[in-house]
Amino acid sequence: MKRILLIEDEPQIARFVQLELNHEGYEVTVANDGRDGLEVFKAHPFDLVLLDIMLPSLNGIEVLRRIRQLSNVPIIMLTARDSVMDKVSGLDNGADDYITKPFAIEELLARLRNLLRKQVSQTSVLSYKSLVLDLNQHECTVNNNQVDLTKKEFDLLHMLLKHKNQVLSRELLIEKIWGYEFDGTTNSIDVYVRYLRAKIEEPFDEKFIHTVRGVGYIIKDE
Amino acid sequence: MKRILLIEDEPQIARFVQLELNHEGYEVTVANDGRDGLEVFKAHPFDLVLLDIMLPSLNGIEVLRRIRQLSNVPIIMLTARDSVMDKVSGLDNGADDYITKPFAIEELLARLRNLLRKQVSQTSVLSYKSLVLDLNQHECTVNNNQVDLTKKEFDLLHMLLKHKNQVLSRELLIEKIWGYEFDGTTNSIDVYVRYLRAKIEEPFDEKFIHTVRGVGYIIKDE
DNA sequence: ATGAGATTTTAATAAACCTTGAATTGGTCT
DNA sequence: AGACCAATTCAAGGTTTATTAAAATCTCAT
Numbered sequence: 001m002k003r004i005l006l007i008e009d010e011p012q013i014a015r016f017v018q019l020e021l022n023h024e025g026y027e028v029t030v031a032n033d034g035r036d037g038l039e040v041f042k043a044h045p046f047d048l049v050l051l052d053i054m055l056p057s058l059n060g061i062e063v064l065r066r067i068r069q070l071s072n073v074p075i076i077m078l079t080a081r082d083s084v085m086d087k088v089s090g091l092d093n094g095a096d097d098y099i100t101k102p103f104a105i106e107e108l109l110a111r112l113r114n115l116l117r118k119q120v121s122q123t124s125v126l127s128y129k130s131l132v133l134d135l136n137q138h139e140c141t142v143n144n145n146q147v148d149l150t151k152k153e154f155d156l157l158h159m160l161l162k163h164k165n166q167v168l169s170r171e172l173l174i175e176k177i178w179g180y181e182f183d184g185t186t187n188s189i190d191v192y193v194r195y196l197r198a199k200i201e202e203p204f205d206e207k208f209i210h211t212v213r214g215v216g217y218i219i220k221d222e
Numbered sequence: 223m224k225r226i227l228l229i230e231d232e233p234q235i236a237r238f239v240q241l242e243l244n245h246e247g248y249e250v251t252v253a254n255d256g257r258d259g260l261e262v263f264k265a266h267p268f269d270l271v272l273l274d275i276m277l278p279s280l281n282g283i284e285v286l287r288r289i290r291q292l293s294n295v296p297i298i299m300l301t302a303r304d305s306v307m308d309k310v311s312g313l314d315n316g317a318d319d320y321i322t323k324p325f326a327i328e329e330l331l332a333r334l335r336n337l338l339r340k341q342v343s344q345t346s347v348l349s350y351k352s353l354v355l356d357l358n359q360h361e362c363t364v365n366n367n368q369v370d371l372t373k374k375e376f377d378l379l380h381m382l383l384k385h386k387n388q389v390l391s392r393e394l395l396i397e398k399i400w401g402y403e404f405d406g407t408t409n410s411i412d413v414y415v416r417y418l419r420a421k422i423e424e425p426f427d428e429k430f431i432h433t434v435r436g437v438g439y440i441i442k443d444e
Numbered sequence: 445a446t447g448a449g450a451t452t453t454t455a456a457t458a459a460a461c462c463t464t465g466a467a468t469t470g471g472t473c474t
Numbered sequence: 475a476g477a478c479c480a481a482t483t484c485a486a487g488g489t490t491t492a493t494t495a496a497a498a499t500c501t502c503a504t
Contacts, residue, residue: 019319150450166358188452190492211492212360213460214373220359372461410463412481435471435480 002116003027005046007037007063008078009055013101017050020105026112034058038066045162048116050108051095052078061093068094074115076108126161128219131200131208133161142204149199152177156192157200160209160219169216193217224338225249227268229259229285230300231277235323239272242327248334256280260288267385267394270338272330273317274300283315290316292387292443294348296337300325348383350441353422353430355383364426371421374399378414379422382431382441391438415439 004026008014011032018028029044031037034055041049049067053060064075077098097111124136130143138154140147149157155177160168170189174182193209201208210218226248230236233254240250251266253259256277263271271289275282286297299320319333346358352365360376362369371379377399382390392411396404415431423430432440 022319152451167360186452187454187492191452191494193492194494213491215360218359374462408463409465409481413463413483415481416483433481 001027002047004048005029006050007031008052009033034063038063049073049075051075064093128161142200147199152192153195157196164219167212167216167218223249224269226270227251228272229253230274231255256285260285263289267388271295271297273297286315364422369421374414375417379418386441389434389438389440
């Protein structure tokens with residue numbers, strides 16, 4: 001399922017677009033202002049961004065510029081009718097398309113499909129405190145010290161980091177990393193959490209992975 | 223088993239939907255007009271509400287508004303085809319999704335499943351006065367003080383908060399949280415209510431959980 | 445085919461959690 | 475008020491769960 005980030009401050013429009021896109025089978029996350037949008041973008045991977053130009057706290061053009069420093073994710077700008085300046089400015093700064101408000105939802109859908117067809121993947125680095133995980137290089141560092149992880153260890157840490165601030169059940173982890181149904185008899189997860197702790201926590205006197213008894217494991221901000 | 227409240231005045235449609243949903247394993251209660259629907263909702267806990275917009279005695283939007291004052295139960299609106307106004311109005315007033323009549327039963331089922339499932343990851347925070355329950359992080363705070371809850375305690379509080387303003391019987395709580403039939407001999411619920419009170423009420427001089435003698439427990443707005 | 449490293453299983457231990465039942469308190473009805 | 479029933483409280487003991495170390499198994503490059 002394609003993930004879309006909608007950065008839009010007008011609640012009715014945001015809600016409406018979100019629901020319509022849900023209906024079409026997209027997974028939509030909404031951010032209400034520019035700063036939020038940028039944060040959310042940094043924290044999660046998206047396949048496409050819908051970005052309003054007029055935004056509180058950090059305007060659309062600025063958000064566009066900053067996202068482009070990080071990623072070449074497809075971006076569609078939402079502009080006011082006849083604001084030629086906005087369009088030009090948006091495209092100049094790396095937007096892939098624009099659509100003027102108010103728009104027919106069908107037109108938006110068409111432009112979405114169009115851009116998503118061309119798309120390539122990205123998102124290469126996840127981090128949390130002194131912990132950095134480079135997905136492309138398959139590398140992990142803590143406090144700038146490189147730590148060698150096996151594939152399973154890496155995948156587990158990847159999963160926990162990708163969904164930080166969310167408790168992940170053993171069931172879900174087994175399903176996503178091992179690829180089979182959790183039958184309740186294996187404690188592989190527990191063992192790998194132990195390995196990770198021994199490699200990335202104990203030597204550096206850090207604490208990343210927390211146990212939530214009866215539920216699962218989580219990496220979370222305080 | 224998931225409980226669904228269907229508020230719909232056209233008998234054929236109501237009957238049809240009820241049978242189909244029963245067939246899928248849902249327990250369906252039907253109300254024939256807005257006023258009835260609201261009454262039934264207040265009297266029993268439901269996992270989801272299907273709400274027609276065009277209703278006698280109290281229209282759907284008004285019912286929606288009143289239910290939202292009491293609860294954040296997932297609500298799907300049933301709207302006439304092409305009635306954009308209805309959609310917008312519904313979503314503005316807190317509906318979670320809509321479906322246009324006439325609809326294929328399969329689509330309704332898909333949206334039901336979607337909402338019943340997403341509830342976990344989407345509605346991530348429940349709150350009541352100074353009490354906050356973060357479902358993703360599995361964390362509870364009172365007056366911004368973090369309180370450690372065990373799984374059972376958390377599940378019980380979750381249930382009470384999710385259905386706030388509704389009395390939950392011991393039968394229902396045992397069924398939903400412990401997962402077996404209430405045989406009348408266990409007092410586990412009472413004990414856990416005690417634990418919760420000791421953890422989230424007494425230290426903060428608050429009162430969240432009320433006992434309804436002979437019926438069950440409730441968290442309610444004044 | 446071999447062996448080093450990776451992965452999974454097993455088992456012991458300790459800690460946290462849950463249940464139970466009996467004693468006590470509190471509310472309700474006549 | 476007194477009888478009765480429902481709810482509350484408490485602590486002991488029984489159970490479950492997480493952690494850990496170590497052994498068994500698997501896998502892949504040589």
